[in-house]
Structure formats: C-alpha cells, structure tokens
Amino acid sequence: MSSVAHEHTSLAVETGFDVERIRNDFPILKRLIRGKPLVYLDNAATSQKPQVVIDALVEYYQTENSNIHRGVHFLSELATQAYEDVRVKAQRFINASQSREIVFVRGATEAINLVASSFGRANVKEGDEVLISGMEHHSNIVPWQLLCDQRGAHLRVIPITDAGEIRLEEYERLLTDRTKIVALAHVSNALGTVNPIRQMIQMAHRKGIPVLVDGAQGIPHFRVDVRDLNCDFYAFSSHKMFGPTGVGILYGKQEMLEAMPPYQGGGDMIRSVSFERTTFHDIPYRFEAGTPNIADGIAFGATLDYLNKLDWQAVSGHEHALLEHATEAVSTIRELRIIGTAKEKAGVVSFVMDEVHPHDIGTILDQEGIAIRTGHHCAQPVMNRFGIPATARASFAFYNTHEEVDRLVWGIQKVVEVFK
C-alpha cells in the first residue's frame, strides 16, 4: 500500500500542488479527535472553512453589520455594496453573463424548491412530466414530487446502470413533448458519478426542454462554466464549497427568470404594495423576499476569492490521485465492495462490507478520529436500486492527503478485525 501512496504523492508534487500549505489555511484540520489527528472524509456532507472565511464573518459583525437595500446611512450602504459585490463574484465564478442571473438562496435545496415552485407553477400542468435521474439526492426529488402531486403531473426517472451511470438511450426515450423540465445532479452525492450533463443538456434542448442542474456536489470539485454547459438553471450551496452554511446560489438564465412568478412574498421583493395590488421588483430581487443571510453571503464572497487563487488544474490532479489511491487501496480488502463504479467519478468512495453494517463501520472509524458518513445519504432510491439499506462513504476535498487515505484503509482493516 505504501508504494501506491508514494507514487501518488510524487504525482501531486509533479502537478505542483502543495497540500500542506493548503491545510494550513483550514484551522480545524489541526484539531485532535479523541487524542488522534482528525481525518475529515465527510466533505460531501459539508466542507471545512479556511481562516479567511471565518475572519470575514467576524469582521462583518464587528465593523459592517447593518441591513441592506434600504438604509441611507453609511453602514447600510457599506453592507449593501459588500453583499452585492458577492453577486458579481458569483456571476464571474460560474461565468454567467449578468449578475441579475444570480439569485441568493439558503442553499441548493432552496434553489431547487424555488424553481419547482415558481417555474413549475407557471409551466407544469396536468398530464405533463418532470424528468429526473435515478441517482438524485432527496432535494432533487421531493420538490418535484410535491409539484407533480399539486398539478396532476408525473415524475419520470431515468434508470441507472449497475456501475451507477445514467442510461442515455433511456434518457433520450424519456424526453417527450410532455416533459416540461429535466432536473439532474452534476455529481451524485451517494455514488460520486459525474454525469455527462453538457451532452444531456444538448439532448433536452434539441426538444426545447429546459434543464436544471443540481450542482451541490459538482462545484466543490471543478470549475463550472454555466454558459459552456448552457444549462437553464444551476443550483449550489456555499457550505459544500468551503463557505458558510445558510447561503447558496440559484443561477437562472435571464429569460427563464424573467418569465417566472415570485417565489415567496415579503419585503425587498416588491416595487410597491397596496391592499389592492402589489407590483414586483425585477430579477433577481423578485425572488429574494425578506432580509437575507447578509453575513454568510459576504463571507461566501471571501470563499470565492480564496477559491479563485487556487490552481484548479493542480486541485483536480490531486483529487483525482486521492480518489484513485483510495479506490485501489480499499479494493484490496476482500470483505469490501464499492458502490458506484462509474468511469467518471469525483471525490466519493461509497462502500459496503460483508456482515458489517455501515453504522458499525462509522463508529469504529470515529474512534480513530476518522470522520465518514454512514447511512442512505438522503438518496434512498439509490440505496434501493442497489438493494442495500445504507453505505459507508468517504468523500474527499483538496485538503485531504494520501496519508489520510492510508489511515482510512487501516481503519477499515480494524473493522474487519473487530468483526472477524
């Protein structure tokens, strides 16, 4: 095993990625768990935050705290400017053409609910269909189910293969004149599959069907260009990409957002209100009722600045090496089976073991300071597809090391020992 680790370490050096320098940016990675160094491999659940993001949060509350979009006083203008600057940063980060295509939300879940509720109300009618894939997170299933129930529409599901890849020929067949929207994960949280969404978007557009991409698990791993993808919506969460919790972005093409009715009503989303009639604000504000999460939004801006400074080619080289190393090393454990063996994968190794339930794996690894996720990963249909109740999942970020992969493998061997 050490030779495998060695080989990958030198690969990382060749790509010029200094993981130790990166780790210094993340204070939590220095802490001990039960006297042992933390091995944080639950990044698909949430990622850790660099010091600059934590500082931005504190600084906002210490020096800028004020409500935005309404005050004429100094601090309100300062906070408004800082918050709106983040909208522009987010626009540039995903290469959207205008900042009004960026809607602030609480996270990817709210972004999808917004589209299901607003676009859905305006466009999905009785007998229509919404198309999703068989590997979606509950957050890209349930909002559409609620919509379909309300409208008398049908939810259709693209089947996946035993490797955890979308069956494209089935997808083509399921795109019909009844399909009003396609909603797809960029990367599967439970399996790690990277879906060929660019091609899938083209296929849907050929039939005039818009596509929403759930990017929560995609954007932490590689740079996303929404214009190149040509998606109609792209939803993502700050907290999975090294930013604070409680903030996310819905990207929507201008013409899509313009045609959508408001989502929630309240302050900030209106132009004028009387008891007889309310006129609504332009996009994106029409979708942003109430005082937003200003502090976390501004700290998310610091996150984007941090991510912009990284060499993303080196990041993906390092992550790819970690994934290969982990896949190879755990494959040598006879009692273990990897769930999700797609050709294109990002940062996730999901597995089950003979005779050992994932929760027991999780508890034993936790005793060694190794944090992984066990359970159904909010993707119960995926578990059903593979005929298992749950998996153990190690998920990686760019600050993880080959030594940590080795410790994971060592921990799994300990599980085998306890249950022998």
Added chain:
Amino acid sequence: MSDLRSLYQEIILDHNKNPRNFKKLTDATKTVEGFNPLCGDHYMLYLKVEEGVIKDIAFQGSGCAISKASASIMTTILKEKTKAEAERLFETFHKLVTGELAGEVNFEELGKLAAFAGVSEFPVRVKCASLPWHAMRSALDEKAETVSTE
C-alpha cells in the same frame, strides 16, 4: 481499542453473527415493525402473548450489530415473562444504555443485558440498542404498528 471493546463485546458480536429466535412466528398474537429510517435499522418483532404472559417472541430484519444483538438478546430473556416484568426490564435497559444507572449497575441482576452498558458511552448508538425494546413495549401496549427511536 478498549473503548471499542466496551461497545462491541463478544456476546454482542456473537448475537449479531448468530441471532437467536431469528424467524417469523406464525402464531404471533402481535406483530410490530421497528424502523429507524435515518440509519436503516429495520426489524419485525413477533410476540405470542397469552393471559398477560409472553409465551413466545421472535424477530426478523436487518440493521447494525448493536440493534440486531439487542433484539436477539431481548428475545432470549423475555420468554415466559409477564407484561409487568417485561416493562420493568424495559425501564432497566433504558436506564442502562442512557447511562442513568451509573454507579448502581447490578451486573448479576442484569445478566446478559449488562453487555450493553458500553452503549451509554456512544450516545448516537443508544437509539440502535433501544429500537427492539421500544418495539416490544409498543406491542404489549397495543400501540402503533411502527416504532422508531429517531
């Protein structure tokens, strides 16, 4: 490792591997489902109760080692117990796994249940150990058909 061994005691590993009374009772008078949706522990518990006495008890299903061993050991000690005795054992077990018995653990009285004393050091696993017991209690109370400890 010592902490781990306090949770995964030999008797627990044994009952996990070879669960006792692991079958369907065809003449059950009460059947209850115990299900923790978040972790996927899922059992059917079968009881045959006659004149307030548990004449037979068995279970089927799947889940982690702690929940399965807990169900298995529970079935071995509840046979021929009255409802009141079962209720008392439930209370004792509950206090044991939540750490409320600290200092006053009577290992002799607890018998095989004492193996679960280590669970109290693993708060997230308490619900695993207690799921079968909650299902049993609900069966005796003629309560809901499905029980969860999440």
